[in-house]
Amino acid sequence: MGADDKFEAKSDQFTGKVKEGVGDVTHDEGLRSEGKAEQAKGHLKEAVEKVKDAFK
Secondary structure (H helix, E strand, O other): OOHHHHHHHHHHHHHHHHHHHHHHHHOOHHHHHHHHHHHHHHHHHHHHHHHHHHOO
16 A cells, blocks of 8 residues: 555545544534545545555
């Protein structure tokens, strides 16, 4: 997993977690959903990079 890709995946996960938390506090369902989606995107990127590394 490249350092840039790893950072980007973790960044997406962190940003999503923050958005989800803010959505919880403000009772904003749209922001909460956006945060969950961003976290999922980060997890998916991380999984794809792990698969790529496995085939190297």
